[in-house]
Amino acid sequence: MSDLLDTPWFYWALGVSLGLPVALIVLTEIRNALIRRGSGLAGAVGLVRNFIVPLGALLLLLVKANEVSAEATPVRVIATAFGFMVLILLLSGFNATLFQGAPEGSWRKRIPSIFLDVTRFVVIAIGLALILSYVWGADVGGLFTALGVTSIVLGLALQNAVGQIVSGLLLLFEQPFQLGDWLDTPSARGRVVEVNWRATHIDTGGGGLQIMPNSVLAAASFTNLSRPADAYSISVTSVFGLQDAPDEVCAMLARVAGTLPQVRPDATAKAVAVGGQEYKTTIPLRSPADAGAARATFLRWIWYASRRAELHLDEAEDDFAGPERVADAMRVVATSLRLNPSELAEIAPHIRVTRYGTDETVQVQGEVPARMTFVVGGRIRVVSRREDGSVVVVGTLESGDFLGQTTLTREPVLAGAHALDETTVLQIERDQLEALVMRKPALLHEIGRAIEERRETTRRVLAAVDSAQ
Known part of the structure; x- marks a missing residue:
């Protein structure tokens, strides 16, 4: 027993046999905890548990416990696999730590993927050089010299393509634009959707994609319409x-x-x-x-x-409100307000027939209307905007319906309105309405009833939306 304890390989074998299961259990628990938190480091910990720790334990058993020479081919193969896994761990840990889950707007989120590709290539090249040098004893200096000569020859043969790549690198290093920015270039205007080694892809918005070589873009003068932000x-x-x-x-x-x-x-x-x-x-x-x-x-x-507004856009005259159209609109008002011919003739000189375009605002929520608006043709959508910014549809007005019931009471309206299509309306100003209700008190009662009906409809719709939520 004392001879066994005096042998060096015993302690290495004992350490590996006890340490390997414990390390695997600990790493499993850490990985599960990272997965529950949604951390990007879970993959790196899984790589350590599944590959690096077992390969390291196998190397210790071969070299320390069994005293196999480090120059042996099986040991070198395992050491190469171990070094390659460590290299992958460095790359994945670097990516998970710095770039996965980076806040929007930070430099880590904005950095182009081409720089990450270059960094990975450099790390892989250095890692493979170290593995070849320390594990296999290769002359790395001579290898890099050969690669350098080859690179010069390829560079001279592909100088145009290499020039575009270098231009792209310089362009991205300067970062005059980012993915999603809008550019106005001599040959295209649109949004940047991709930047690779050779070219920048610009979505022109017309179903086409403009592919612009980086060398051309780097040498041209262009405008970034997205910078400064909130200034376009x-x-x-x-x-x-x-x-x-x-x-x-x-x-x-x-x-x-x-x-x-x-x-x-x-x-x-x-x-x-x-x-x-x-x-x-x-x-x-x-x-x-x-x-x-x-x-x-x-x-x-x-x-x-x-x-x-009775203005002359493009110096044009508006002859829309002809006698026939005004007469048709007056009949709609007479029906809605229950006016007799004499009352209708009295307000006829003071009415106005006009139009609203599709989606144009007819009534603004919270404002006091200065006139009543009667729908003659088309449709008007009545909506209520809530405090959280959501919009609730109260109803749709068609021919014969009217807006601005609170014109006489001078109260703010509870809902806004916009035209669903081209809409013809007839408008009566407040002073003419006041003169009309002075002679016809029943009309004031009718308008008051309409105000209460509209308020009740608005409250009922909003209550139904609240209960549905």
Whole structure:
């Protein structure tokens, strides 16, 4: 027994036989805990448990316990596998520690994948060189010299391709743009969706992908529309008649631009006269991706808004409210308000027939209306915006229905409204309504009943949404 205790291999064998199971159990528990936490290090710990620890134990048994020479081929093969697994562990641990789960906006999240590929290549090259040198005794210096000469020859033969790769590396190192940024280049305008060793891929938004070589992009002058953040705007130029007051035109343009759904929150649209009957409207947007939709919607809405404001967009006259159309609209009002012919003739000179475009705002929630609006043709959607920003549909108005019931009571409306399609409306100003109800008290009672019905409908819809949640 004393002879056994005096032999060096006994303690190595005993240590491996006891330490290996304990290490495997501990590593298993650590890995399970990391998996429950969703940590990216679980894979690295699993690699240590499944490969590195068993291979290390096998090396100790061969070299220390069995006293097999380190120059033996089986030992070198196992040592090579052990070193290769350590190399993989370094790569996976480096990736999990620095880049997996990196916060949005941090340098770790923004770093291009091409730099990670270069770093992995360098680490693998150094690791393999160390394995060949220490395990197999290879002349690494001579190998690297041969590789260097080969690289020079390949570089001269592929200088154009290598030039593009170097240009891409320099471009990405400088980081003038990131994935998702919008670029305006001499040959393309769109969003960056991919950057690789050779080229940058730009989604032009028209169903096509512009492939631009990095060498071309590095040598060209381009505009990053996404930087600085929250600073992208578009400018739209429009022409009005000489008889239109510039302040009225600017106010109308700014008001319409401010209601666009693409406008950046907490930003203000501005309109200025630039001379020669031209006006420039600056519209701040959330993203360059909204530019096309915002421009199209703005041009469509100011066509309707300019006619409601009796302004002359493109110096055009509006002859929409002809006698026949006004007569049809008056019949709708007479039915809704139960007016006799004499009462109808009395307010006829003071009514106004106009139009709203699709999705255009007809009534703003929380504002006090200055007029009653009757739907003559088309549809209007009534919605209520809640405190959490969600929108609840209260109902849909069609021909004969009306908005602005609180015009006489001067109370804020509980819901907003927008046109579902091109909608023709008839509007009566507050002073004309006041004069009308003074002569017809029953009308005031009818309007009051409509106010209560609309309030009850809004409360009922909101209560149903709350109960459903």
